[in-house]
Every structure is written in structure tokens, then in C-alpha cells.
Amino acid sequence: MKPMNFRGRAVLVTGASSGLGREMARQLATRHGAHLILVARRGDRLEELKRELEADPAVRVHPIVADLSKLEEVDRVIDEVTSRHELYAAILNAGITHFGAHDKLEWRDFQRMLDLNVTGVVRMATQLLGPLEAREGGLMLVSSLTGIVTVPYQTAYSATKAFLIHYGWGLSHELAGKNLSITTYAPGGVDTEMTIGENFGSLRRWLMPASQAAREGVEALRRRKPLHIPGVTYRWGTALVGMLPRGLTTRIVAAQYRRALEKAGAL
Ligand SMILES: NC(=O)c1ccc[n+]([C@@H]2O[C@H](COP(=O)([O-])OP(=O)(O)OC[C@H]3O[C@@H](n4cnc5c(N)ncnc54)[C@H](OP(=O)(O)O)[C@@H]3O)[C@@H](O)[C@H]2O)c1
Secondary structure, three states: OOOOOOOOOOEEEEEEOOHHHHHHHHHHHOOOOOOEEEEEOOHHHHHHHHHHHHHOOOEEEEEEEOOOOOOHHHHHHHHHHHHHHEEEEEEOOOOOOOOOHHHHHHHHHHHHHHHHHHHHHHHHHHHHHHHHHOOEEEEEOOHHHHOOOOOOHHHHHHHHHHHHHHHHHHHHHHHHOOOOEEEEOOOEEEEOOOOOOHHHHHHHOOOOHHHHHHHHHHHHHHHHOOOOOOOOHHHHHHHHHHHHHHHHHHHHHOOOOOHHHHHHHOO
């Protein structure tokens, strides 16, 4: 399959009201000339982005306000997208975390995280594969390095992202030879609203600018890479971690995160 060309094509980005999603939307419009369908709960943010991007008359933006932790809203978005657009690419990026001890995660919040990070993504992916295949399109799941390397104190989040690593990787093999590509994207720490809280304190020095993470994400999708980790340091670090005993690496990660939480008085 040839690399993707987003110019004049419809690209869906979920979680486009901030952070990585907003940056990917910006780059898809400004560098690649894509038409965008942007989804998030904060409609005012989506409208602001629409105004910014449509300053270029060649770009069209269709904002959809939806809570993707609710299955009926996920289905509404799928209907709206497939009935109004010839979808060429979809970036399933919306996600939330819990950074803190496992017993400080309320059951309701855990359920919402599971619904958004896992259930909604699987629902969208399965419903969008057909339309994407019809146009030699591409699907990108935004997972995380925490899905490859276990991160204690983000334990449940890390597990939701591990699901996406396996799901995306498995799909890309099940669908090999079909007329579409599946990319799983696994960034390490990125400087966004997700990592802005006090708890991340000393860990913030590891964060990558959202613009860089977005650029590498869009490029991985464009080149139809099955799995991509942005940043040379993170890529080599992950390879090294893979060679060491899992118990050792998880102890080191746990110690770093515990220290950050203790400093923030959150343990
Ligand atoms: N930041 C990192 O270090 C990092 C690292 C690896 C992977 N990631 C992944 O990257 C993705 C984007 O995260 P980010 O860092 O850019 O965080 P962010 O700035 O907090 O953005 C999260 C996006 O998800 C949307 N969202 C949250 N809950 C939603 C819901 N119920 N329904 C619809 N949209 C919802 C938010 O929009 P509204 O609040 O307006 O709904 C926002 O646009 C996530 O999947 C995250 O797991 C992040």
C-alpha cells in the first residue's frame, strides 16, 4: 500500500480539544491539508480550533461534541461521521488517566476510564474499519508507553493502554493484506493537560512537547507504521527495558513515581 495522503480527505480525531489530539489536528490541517472531524466534550474549544484552522479556506472542520465514555454517544458519533463524510483516516486519541495509588481511584472513575480508553475505542474501531477499507484508509489507536512498560501508580491506566497495544497489534496482523492500515501509537510522557497536575512534579522533566509527539504520530499514520514510539530516547529506552528483568524495571519505575507522589503529598 502506498503512504497515506491526507490532502482534501476526511480525518477523524477524537480528544481534539487539547494536548496531543489538538496538535495532531493542527498539523493535519496546516501541513497536510486534511478536512477534519473533531470530537471532544468541550465544544467551545473545538469551535475555537475550527475558527483557527478554517482561516485557511482549503480546510473544513466539523466539530462534534460528545462524551465518548458513553456508548450511545460513541454510536451517535459513528453515525454522524459515516453518514456525512467519506472517512479516510481515524485517530482514536481521547483518553484519561489516574495518577496515584490504586485505592485512590474511585470505582466510578475507573469505569469511566475503561469505557473511554477501551470500550469506546473498540466500538469505534470495529465500526469504522469498513468505511476506512473502502478508501485504502488508515486507523490509528493512541496507546502509550505505559502499555508496554508497566507503570505502578498509573496501574489501571497502564492496563487500559496495554489492551490497546495488543488490540492494535493484533488487528494489524488480522487485517494484513486488506485495503487499510492499523497504526498503534505509544508515546512516553507528553506535555499536555494530562501531565500538568502537581503529582507529576519531578517527572515533568521527561516530557516531550505535544507538537513533537503530534508530528511523529501523524507521520507514523501517514507511513502506515504498525507500531511507533516517538523520540529516540524513548525508543532506545524501551528496547533496553525489554532486555532487563521485568521485576527490576518495574521496581525502578515504581520508585520514580512513588517519589513524585510523595513530594506532591499525594501518597
Ligand atoms: N500526556 C501523556 O504523557 C501521554 C502519554 C502517552 C499517551 N497519551 C495518550 O494521549 C491521548 C491524549 O492525551 P493528552 O496527553 O493529549 O491529554 P489531554 O490534553 O488531557 O487530552 C485528552 C483529550 O481527551 C478528551 N476527552 C477526555 N475525556 C473524554 C470523554 N469522556 N469524551 C470525549 N473526549 C474526552 C479531552 O477533551 P474534553 O475534556 O474536551 O472532552 C481531550 O481533548 C490519551 O489517549 C493519552 O492516554 C498521553
